[in-house]
Amino acid sequence: MLRDLILAREPGAQIGSLTEVAQLLGVGIVTVQQAARVLEHEGLLAVRRGPGGGYYGTRPDEAALERAFAAYLRVHGFGHRESQEMLALLDCEIMPAAARCQDEQLREAMRALTARIDLCDTTDQRAAFETELRDLLFKMVARPLIELLCRVTLRLYVHPPSVLFFPGPEGAATWKAGRRHILQAVLERDEELARFEAERYRRLVISRVREMENVNPATGS
Numbered sequence: 001m002l003r004d005l006i007l008a009r010e011p012g013a014q015i016g017s018l019t020e021v022a023q024l025l026g027v028g029i030v031t032v033q034q035a036a037r038v039l040e041h042e043g044l045l046a047v048r049r050g051p052g053g054g055y056y057g058t059r060p061d062e063a064a065l066e067r068a069f070a071a072y073l074r075v076h077g078f079g080h081r082e083s084q085e086m087l088a089l090l091d092c093e094i095m096p097a098a099a100r101c102q103d104e105q106l107r108e109a110m111r112a113l114t115a116r117i118d119l120c121d122t123t124d125q126r127a128a129f130e131t132e133l134r135d136l137l138f139k140m141v142a143r144p145l146i147e148l149l150c151r152v153t154l155r156l157y158v159h160p161p162s163v164l165f166f167p168g169p170e171g172a173a174t175w176k177a178g179r180r181h182i183l184q185a186v187l188e189r190d191e192e193l194a195r196f197e198a199e200r201y202r203r204l205v206i207s208r209v210r211e212m213e214n215v216n217p218a219t220g221s
Contacts (some may be wrong), residue, residue, distance in 0.1 A: 001035075002021065002035045002036070003035075003039060005024070005025070006039065007044075009057050010057075011057060011059045014054055015054065015055040016054055017053070017054040017055070018036075020054070021054075021055055036055060041108065041196040042057065042060065043058060043059065043061060043064070044056045045057065045058060046059065047183070058143055065148060066151060066152050066155070069149075069152045070152045070155060070156055074156070078156060084152035084175075084206075085206055085209065086149065086153045087154070088198075088205040090146050091198045091201065091202065092195060093143070093146055094137050095137075095182055095185075095194045096191045096194045097143060098110075099189050099191040099194045100202060101141065106139055106140050107140075107187065108141070109186060110183060113129070113188060114184065117127065117129070117176050117179055117180050118176060120174055120176065128206065130154075134151075134154065137217070142157050150169050178200075178201040179201075181200075181201075182194060182198050182201060185197050
């Protein structure tokens with residue numbers, strides 16, 4: 001109940017003193033104190049003491065959440081293969097959702113980005129494109145959990161120095177075709193086609209990652 005009360009108000013709003021919150025919720029002081037400790041840990045509550053003190057609603061710090069999630073993945077051996085599979089899987093959710101975006105300014109930005117695919121011939125250019133694409137998708141689609149997963153995965157993933165994910169002209173052409181097909185479906189507002197193309201690209205990514213691991217076993221997770 002205390003969590004719902006906090007989320008119903010603007011961040012930073014005073015919820016009340018310990019006694020006031022207990023009376024408001026119709027529970028004992030000890031119950032409120034126990035709940036407050038949990039919500040403090042979740043980043044939803046701040047307890048201030050002294051004049052003007054009491055319980056104040058807050059929101060979790062996004063940077064702290066990202067650091068904690070990144071640390072968890074590192075502890076559990078999250079590596080090259082998992083990062084690529086994660087991003088490709090998340091694409092299967094965010095691309096169809098982007099096809100439903102009605103913001104014409106964002107859609108125009110997507111058209112401009114799509115027109116630049118053929119200019120991405122090097123690994124660095126493709127990496128920069130992917131970063132810009134993700135930032136745009138996060139504006140087109142309000143999916144906080146997917147955004148958190150994507151940002152942490154991108155931050156953790158670093159190309160192995162001796163391996164290109166889509167090596168050579170053939171690899172670059174494959175990457176360009178895959179991205180072009182997905183983004184064109186998004187621009188056409190075809191949600192099912194966007195999902196189909198994203199799933200096809202995901203299968204390609206998984207196949208490429210496994211090929212890389214077979215050739216360079218040391219690059220695996």
